Amino acid sequence: MHKGASLPLPPADALSASATLGAHIAQAIDEAGGWLGFDRYMALALYAPGLGYYSGGAAKFGRDARDGSDFITAPELSPFFARTLARQFAPLLARPGLAQLLEFGAGTGRLAADLLLALEQEGQLPARYAIVELSGELRARQQATLAERAPHLAARVAWLDTLPERFEGVIVGNEVLDAMPVRLFARSHGRWLERGVVRADAEDGAGDRAETAQGGNAFAFSDRPLPADDLPEALHAIPGDHDIVTETHAEAEGFMRAVGAMLARGAAFFIDYGFPGAEYYHPQRAGGTLMCHYRHHAHPDPFLYPGLQDITAHVNFSGIAHAAADTGLTVAGFASQARFLMNAGITDLLMALDPNDTHSFLPAANAVQKLLSEAEMGELFKVIALTRGLDDALPLAGFARADRSHAL
Numbered sequence: 001m002h003k004g005a006s007l008p009l010p011p012a013d014a015l016s017a018s019a020t021l022g023a024h025i026a027q028a029i030d031e032a033g034g035w036l037g038f039d040r041y042m043a044l045a046l047y048a049p050g051l052g053y054y055s056g057g058a059a060k061f062g063r064d065a066r067d068g069s070d071f072i073t074a075p076e077l078s079p080f081f082a083r084t085l086a087r088q089f090a091p092l093l094a095r096p097g098l099a100q101l102l103e104f105g106a107g108t109g110r111l112a113a114d115l116l117l118a119l120e121q122e123g124q125l126p127a128r129y130a131i132v133e134l135s136g137e138l139r140a141r142q143q144a145t146l147a148e149r150a151p152h153l154a155a156r157v158a159w160l161d162t163l164p165e166r167f168e169g170v171i172v173g174n175e176v177l178d179a180m181p182v183r184l185f186a187r188s189h190g191r192w193l194e195r196g197v198v199r200a201d202a203e204d205g206a207g208d209r210a211e212t213a214q215g216g217n218a219f220a221f222s223d224r225p226l227p228a229d230d231l232p233e234a235l236h237a238i239p240g241d242h243d244i245v246t247e248t249h250a251e252a253e254g255f256m257r258a259v260g261a262m263l264a265r266g267a268a269f270f271i272d273y274g275f276p277g278a279e280y281y282h283p284q285r286a287g288g289t290l291m292c293h294y295r296h297h298a299h300p301d302p303f304l305y306p307g308l309q310d311i312t313a314h315v316n317f318s319g320i321a322h323a324a325a326d327t328g329l330t331v332a333g334f335a336s337q338a339r340f341l342m343n344a345g346i347t348d349l350l351m352a353l354d355p356n357d358t359h360s361f362l363p364a365a366n367a368v369q370k371l372l373s374e375a376e377m378g379e380l381f382k383v384i385a386l387t388r389g390l391d392d393a394l395p396l397a398g399f400a401r402a403d404r405s406h407a408l
């Protein structure tokens with residue numbers, strides 16, 4: 001049975017866009033000699049201009065499949081997420097020379113709008129709110145959201161095409177690192193292979209066919225032997241010789257180094273699902289973390305409907321911390337999302353609502369519960385803060401208790 005058979009069928013125009021992207025990817029595979037690293041496949045499936053998942057017209061963010069969306073993120077779930085971040089950011093923005101915010105990968109623009117509104121309330125509006133967004137389609141959506149939710153503040157927002165050489169202020173990125181392409185590796189009978197992508201109709205794959213094409217998929221995995229010298233450092237440390245499939249994150253770590261080179265003074269906060277390296281590469285996680293999201297179904301097939309579904313991998317926060325440290329940044333804190341939000345005051349904000357006003361209190365409490373619950377986003381999601389030049393600052397409130405930086 002086709003793997004996607006149990007999932008809702010995309011409309012005809014979306015299927016046609018997916019077929020166009022599929023042809024483009026097939027051409028890239030041919031040009032690469034029949035085998036493409038998974039990172040390159042993922043980059044095309046998510047970001048090929050006009051056709052990739054993030055750069056094309058998919059709805060992406062929303063509450064359920066009825067609106068054509070595929071997943072929900074914390075800023076979409078509740079404005080209390082942005083309001084709590086605002087409490088952490090306000091004292092930093094208040095410091096001389098730091099009154100600027102920069103957001104990476106702003107999605108629908110909800111976080112930008114709600115952060116600006118909350119910082120206005122805190123009396124700590126940044127002079128400028130810059131957004132770096134790869135997707136032109138999302139940039140237009142962000143502009144519309146700001147015009148609708150915070151029209152009087154929209155003029156403070158500027159979209160940047162390239163990173164500034166130097167930035168002083170506060171940086172934030174929610175669920176951005178997990179959307180960066182990863183390389184896949186498999187250890188089989190003690191031998192490391194790189195897992196790449198071939199055309200499903202290719203007669204002789206360029207490596208061992210790891211998984212034959214399932215009906216409808218134009219692509220399949222194919223594993224290629226990896227010279228020992230080419231094995232990424234993170235994989236050297238994996239104990240044992242059990243079979244394993246896992247990922248490495250050169251792109252996210254390169255991104256972190258670019259952020260570190262840019263951040264002259266201030267703090268960068270990245271929030272995402274993931275683990276420290278030792279947990280990431282723990283024998284129990286021998287299947288890796290690659291995951292796809294289509295119409296609020298999570299499944300493991302990255303070849304289903306290229307361009308119409310999200311493809312992600314969890315973040316190795318040790319890799320991010322080490323890349324940041326390479327550029328001289330300090331790890332100022334690492335905590336679960338639940339701990340961070342509670343430390344930064346999310347429950348105080350919720351308690352400021354009138355519990356007798358059940359119409360507004362109950363939905364707000366329900367959404368905050370999803371942000372905090374261990375069974376939902378509270379434990380899997382983490383917050384890491386990386387700083388430079390804040391040595392005289394008070395410790396960041398979000399990490400006042402249960403900081404896990406030592407685990408990185």
Ligand SMILES: C[S@@+](CC[C@H](N)C(=O)[O-])C[C@H]1O[C@@H](n2cnc3c(N)ncnc32)[C@H](O)[C@@H]1O
Pocket residue numbers: 054061073074075076104105106107108111132133134135138173174175176179180255
């Ligand atoms: C899963 S979405 C999260 C969107 C939003 N932050 C939220 O929480 O709803 C990932 C976002 O990261 C963006 N992105 C991925 N790589 C990026 C990069 N190198 N620079 C800036 N944005 C990036 C994508 O275009 C997309 O907007």
